Amino acid sequence: MKSPALLGRITAVFRQSGAMDKGKGKVTGVIALTLGGLAVLAVLAFHFPQYLTTPDLRKKYDVAILREIMLVGMVIAGGMALANLIRLRNRWLNGTALALILLAAALGGHRVPVDDFPDNTPYVGLDWFILDLLGSSMIFILIEKLFPLHRDQPVFRPGWQTDFTHFIVNHLLVGLALLIVNFAIHRLFGWMVWPPLQKWVGGLPFFAELFLVILVADLVQYWTHRAYHEIPFLWRFHAVHHSAEYMDWMAGSRLHLFELLTTRVSILGVLYVLGFNQTTTDIYIVIVGFQAVFNHANVRVPIIFAKAPLKWLIVTPDFHHWHHSSEREAIDRNYAAHFAFIDYIFGTAVKSERRFPGKYGVLGDYMPPGFVRQQLFPFTWKG
Template sequence: MDIFGIKALLISALIFIPFEHLFHERPQKTFRKGLGVDLIYVLFNGFIIKVAVVLIAAYTLDAAAIVVPQSMMRAVGGQPVWLQVAEIILITDIGVYWAHRAFHKIPALWRFHAVHHGIEELDWLGAFHSHPVDAIATKAISLAPIFFLGFSDASIAAFSVIYFWHTLLVHSNLRIPFGPLKWLIASPQFHRWHHANQREAYDKNFAGQLPLLDMVFGTYNATGNKVPEKYGVDDPIPSSYFGQVGYPLMPRGKLSKPAVPSTET
């Protein structure tokens, strides 16, 4: 088992680095600012999150065995795999949407999520650049219902592969026209406008995979082909991995963030 995700990292690099060089959204060096820290995130966070997911699954399955009727779990797990995967994508992304929105709206949670938004040069490696507390909490909220309801191992495995590659894609520095699919599937253009440090991007595009959720809840930002002027946050996020991990716990004044109070539902 590749517990540190080294194989996945190498395969991803072989795919994304050449494509980002040929079809980039904005000019950016491969060995860009923060690359070394992002590699540490891949190795350390990859291991920590794998352990966390195993624990989440174990505790959730124990609870499900007590609470959920076996007939219901058999019915859910007995559906065609493709249908289960579609259901998992919907259920998990609802969890991701609301967890993500909470991490923006609640100041104590924003301190952890600000680490992810501190990325100033966005590419595929940005998918790994999240504070462990942020990543684990979001995984717990989005995945617990999947284990609880009894989806099959095959469907969860298929979803995991789709989610991994799609997450790298939406963080990538690729200019890919999605056409009408942009309303159904989150694109790099959709997500880079979540990372933009510009007023029109504040508190927008929270969904991980399904832009429809942002449309339904009033947080969709349609940007056409515009390219963000800049990424990042206004606060001086530490440049080192351990500095960033400790950043949310450091005493300081009120954090500024790429979000403003809104009246949207």
């Protein structure tokens, strides 16, 4: 088979949406292809860590454990692909997956040595992308299948390609984003630092400080988020996030880069001024990362979370799905990310007898598809 034809078949996988046929080696083939692709990327990250890994992140994980995870993933992917090839099921898909595994092995696999390297080189967050994609997909796809809100919604639902592109870009540009955010925080918020206040905040008991950091971050996020809804110029950017017509673990990744940067600067800037401990801030970042994905997920949580008092306290998919609805009663409502009572206090909570909305997206469906067109949308929209 000629390589252009093979490439065309491979890329066709990423143009498809809908449920995959079972019993034809396609589901396991896609898993094997994904793991094979990640294995190749991981090998490249081992070869060029100074350019392809995130300095802050690589200080926190154990390389030996990552090597073992990589080996297990390669064995699983190779086994799936080989079994399907023996049974003559989706040969081109599984053949490509097996070729990727062999390529990763030929490049050194999980045994690639990592020598000393400088920390101050320009980089892209390939390691962050690999780890987050692997972890998020394994955790949240499983949760969505075990406790689905919309049972007939497939993993590869319409528009997943756009959200996955947002996911890739947001992760690979983490280095540039951190550089811009850190620069902006020190330039915009540095003059506001008051050491006595930082000393008091840093001296709080751990759980009191953790609660306070989440509360403060959510209050800043609430008003920043509300501004993106109520100021027409800012809505141009935020409309990108709201254009997702299906809610799942990838939908939260659909963000305009301008909004991503400004929101992070506003939240982390306030946390910096108040002087929260680095450990507490790191835990908050883990919590907000999980909750941001979970609250967009295609998940039905236990009914107790939809009733008082929990519905007034914690933001869950029940609460946040309404924020993404294009129904009139949901417009400009449910802004909070962590504590639902913030919306109840400021009078912006949705009032509905229904537990979930029936439709998502922007009112009027005016957002173009595709990552590039969505990034350009705020500057080209005539509305």
